Amino acid sequence: MAKIIIAAPPITGELLPLLRLARGLAGRGHQITVVTGSRFRADVENAGLAFTPVTGLADFDDRLVGEDPERMKLTPGPDMLNYDWKHAFVDPIPDQHAVLQHLLEQDPDQYLISNVVWLGALPTAMGAPGLRPRRWVAVSAVPLTLSSDDTTFFGPVPVGPGDDQKAANRAANAQFATMMQPAQDHLGEVLRSLGTTKTFPTFSDGIITVPDAAAVLTVPGFEFERGDAPDSVHLVGILPSGSAPDWNPPAWWAELDGSRPVVVVTQGTVANRDLSELVEPTLTGLADLDVTVVAALGREVDALSIPVPANARVAEFIPFDVLLPKADLYITNGGNGGTQQAIAAGVPVIAAGLTEDKPAVAARVAHHGLGVDLQTATPTPEAVATAAQLVLKDDQIRDNVRKLAQVYAAHDPLSEIERLILG
Incomplete structure (x- = not known):
């Protein structure tokens, strides 16, 4: 000890x-x-x-x-x-x-x-x-x-x-x-x-x-x-996202049954004061696509300023350890933790962010062929829709993500950090 x-x-x-x-x-x-x-x-x-x-x-x-x-x-x-x-x-x-x-x-x-x-x-x-x-x-x-x-x-x-x-x-x-x-x-x-x-x-x-x-x-x-x-x-790899034992699935959870692609969008837990930056353009841009959009807001659902489209489901919080395994695409403002959790779960990424470390995260996504860097924090609905359709159809991106997910799975960060601290 x-x-x-x-x-x-x-x-x-x-x-x-x-x-x-x-x-x-x-x-x-x-x-x-x-x-x-x-x-x-x-x-x-x-x-x-x-x-x-x-x-x-x-x-x-x-x-x-x-x-x-x-x-x-x-x-x-x-x-x-x-x-x-x-x-x-x-x-x-x-x-x-x-x-x-x-x-x-x-x-x-x-x-x-x-x-x-x-x-x-x-x-x-x-x-x-x-x-x-x-x-x-x-x-x-x-x-x-x-x-x-x-x-x-x-x-x-x-x-x-x-x-x-x-x-x-x-x-x-x-x-x-x-x-x-x-x-x-x-x-x-x-x-x-x-x-x-x-x-x-x-x-x-x-x-x-x-x-x-x-x-x-x-x-x-x-x-x-x-x-x-x-x-x-x-x-050393990424630490597990952790679970939320008290979380209860929403009534619509059974709809995420694989019958059509699931697209997850989030602005994280901090940079979510203005949902018109990414969440709302995503909901609008994908409204007519044959996908189910799940928006994890990180704040109250009433914060949305637009009607929720028919193909979208919205929640204040959904644990990533249960959500990402059901996802086919992850749209994010570029938070490093969430982006890597998605890739480790085998999910390609669309990143949109310009502050803190977010542009660097998006640059890694694009450089390694793991998704798309929109190079803006406020994309238009059309830009999100175009990128989503591209990534969902791109077999090379999905193959790159699958291979990298295996690299994440091979790491035990807790043991590696324990070894580093004890010398």
Whole structure:
């Protein structure tokens, strides 16, 4: 048995995989303490896990991010990305560092598994005074950010015949680092204020390379190849989505009997305030097709502003472990977890998203022939319908997805992460 601190920012998509990991490790006899925002106390304690809340700027509500008046002034792109990194990931560092030090002072014989963007362990790793965990493994619930001569965050740069692919990738990575310089500078200021003596690498690289090991929740075949990645980086597969034992199927559930294709559409659990971005265009665009559309809203059904078409079924929540095995196509705004769960279930993907890591997820879908990247967050009904008909008829896409689903099935992420943390 090991004593393990599991820490994640209070961001639903970053925290939920770590909670699944925490439950799995606790089931193997390890003593787990979960560190995250106070609003998730019940989720942690109901799972039978010890809970320690963060305080101050580290304890925010990700559901309110879309209502931040300063952020609302920004358009998707460099300004919004820098803003998000500064406020969601850098500003919380002092409070995260404080709670980690408190736990280690109580018992220094503890390991740390953190989400890659929970940065409370950085100060002591970079030379600041304080205690360090016995070993630190960072888990990435988003696509791998590590720059490489072989690729960028968004894939290999398109080049012409005879052009140097590696040089083009290096130039694009350098350009991305320059774009993120405001966040990098802010991170340096915060770390120096805590007494660090070392210079942190480029943000997107350092969150992967500074921990003792990095476990990326993905597999070869979905991630871009990086022949120059350090040995500390491991692609470990995806954690099971988990079940909802109290969930009762809706009255229409028996209609998903395979008699016609089932198309699932969702905007996830956070970016669903405006269902006109993707859910409603999908319902409208597919209304005349011989498919059954299942919209998992992640919020109340009354939030829809359009009538539900005759071939559509709508619910606030449906567990993916029971829904995806019935699906023939998954339409998403590009959330990394849901996209990979769909592919692991053998379901092709149509992705539409421009914020956070969503364009990078969509780029992986397109690059590996696993579906379609619509390259917009607000597709027209016609664009969704065209893409859906293409994917449903494309045998090559379906074959690519089936083969990659076998790769996911071959991984045991819980065992791989357990091995990484215990050394």
